[in-house]
Amino acid sequence: MTFSDETLMAYADGELDGPSRAAVEAAMAADPEVARRIAQHRALRSRLHTAFDPVLAEPLPERLLAAARGTVLQSSPGKVTALRRAPARWSWPQWGALAASLLLGALLGPWLVRAPGRAALITDDGAVLAAGTLARALSEQLASNQPADAAVQIGVSFRSRGGDYCRTFVLREKSVLAGLACREHGAWRLETLAASESAAAAGGEYRAAATALPPAVAGTLEELIAGEPLDANAEAAARERGWKY
Amino acid sequence: MSGPDLHAQLVALLPRLRRFARALARNAHDADDLVQLALERALEHAGQARADAPLGGWMFGIVRNAWIDELRARGRRARVFAPAESAEHVGDASQSGYAEVLSVQEALGRLPEEQRSAVALVLIEGLSYKEAAHIMQVPIGTLTSRLARGREALQKMLGES
Numbered sequence A: 001m002t003f004s005d006e007t008l009m010a011y012a013d014g015e016l017d018g019p020s021r022a023a024v025e026a027a028m029a030a031d032p033e034v035a036r037r038i039a040q041h042r043a044l045r046s047r048l049h050t051a052f053d054p055v056l057a058e059p060l061p062e063r064l065l066a067a068a069r070g071t072v073l074q075s076s077p078g079k080v081t082a083l084r085r086a087p088a089r090w091s092w093p094q095w096g097a098l099a100a101s102l103l104l105g106a107l108l109g110p111w112l113v114r115a116p117g118r119a120a121l122i123t124d125d126g127a128v129l130a131a132g133t134l135a136r137a138l139s140e141q142l143a144s145n146q147p148a149d150a151a152v153q154i155g156v157s158f159r160s161r162g163g164d165y166c167r168t169f170v171l172r173e174k175s176v177l178a179g180l181a182c183r184e185h186g187a188w189r190l191e192t193l194a195a196s197e198s199a200a201a202a203g204g205e206y207r208a209a210a211t212a213l214p215p216a217v218a219g220t221l222e223e224l225i226a227g228e229p230l231d232a233n234a235e236a237a238a239r240e241r242g243w244k245y
Numbered sequence B: 001m002s003g004p005d006l007h008a009q010l011v012a013l014l015p016r017l018r019r020f021a022r023a024l025a026r027n028a029h030d031a032d033d034l035v036q037l038a039l040e041r042a043l044e045h046a047g048q049a050r051a052d053a054p055l056g057g058w059m060f061g062i063v064r065n066a067w068i069d070e071l072r073a074r075g076r077r078a079r080v081f082a083p084a085e086s087a088e089h090v091g092d093a094s095q096s097g098y099a100e101v102l103s104v105q106e107a108l109g110r111l112p113e114e115q116r117s118a119v120a121l122v123l124i125e126g127l128s129y130k131e132a133a134h135i136m137q138v139p140i141g142t143l144t145s146r147l148a149r150g151r152e153a154l155q156k157m158l159g160e161s
Helices: A005-012 A018-030 A032-052 A062-069 A100-104 A132-140 A203-211 A215-224 A232-240 B003-024 B028-044 B055-080 B082-088 B104-109 B113-124 B129-136 B140-157
Strands: A121-124 A127-130 A152-159 A165-172 A176-184 A187-195
Touching (some): A005 A032, A018 A032, A127 A132, A132 A152, A132 A165, A132 A187, A176 A215, B003 B028, B028 B055, B055 B129, B104 B140, B113 B140
Antiparallel strands (some): A152 A165, A176 A187
16 A cells, blocks of 8 residues: 555654554555655654754743733834844934924935035925935936946835835935835925934945835835835836826 | 733743744744734734634734735835845855755745745644644645645755655
8 A cells, every 4th residue: 555645744743543544554564665754754853843942942032021921112013014123234213204393403414405406305395305316316217227336226116005106215425315205296205214324334335225225114115005016117117107197 | 811811821832932933034033023023913912812722823823924924025125125135145055056955944944935834833833734724724735735845845955855
């Protein structure tokens, strides 16, 4: 009698009972090949245990004990949409819901106060709009085809739940600014911004910054996105239409 | 289930939840993030925990769902940020060529999510096929074939075929 590998696997996992179990045991006694395959299934289980059981003996992290006891103080535990990830070398002060007042902040100041025509951000009736190089890149640059050393790197382009086109970007000059802007009424309105405290980003770090979205931006992306990001063709088509739909 | 009772049981489950999460997400920090997220979700929906059903099964399901959510989010980011994702893997065993020897953790990490979950639930957590199928919300036959394919792939990668 021959057995499928699934049957032998089920036997090794203790999932067979009564007659099927007895039949496999008889085959094991008679056929070394059957015995070998079952031993192999058992050996894999034991290798997995050897690899992962040490986790059981690790001291429990305080934050998990607190979470299990329900004593963790989270601002909104239900709204966590992505894993919290500690930035390696970057520290990103972040702002959602932009207010004009923060434009006076020391961090954003340098992006606003520039020679006329060179500011990356401007305010308009309480909203923050992209300007200059940033606005140009948002309107014209394709993520699928952009120079690696461009001052603005476009990340994800997508349609928001409200139907607007939105794009994430990283802007690097003396410091690094990451954000998400949506096309509304012919302008790129900033939905969220995160600034790196690191003043001069080295080439390698710049790359990391450009490709890893700061949590604030990733969070806003998750919140706004309807469906999937645009692929290269859809991105090019949206640009052709002037980011209108 | 009353509050203090539930909290005590969750604390008792922590080591296994961490082991399960570690099998899903190789990185220890990511794994603990998953457990924390699952604990928060569980306490939010504590009313859904059934006193007559094992809490473990319910919690494993929440950890796995949190992991699937994370994979989807990563997938969205990866489609545009592909270079960064591949940069993460520089120096990975995949570059060492034909004579590659993978650790058990690496090998498990290469399985598709469905097979990885099946292997973790049955072979590491020791759940029955029925319990694992219930957690993954699939028929037993589906669970069995995922487990069989996962096993076969692992044995090949680990040089036991």
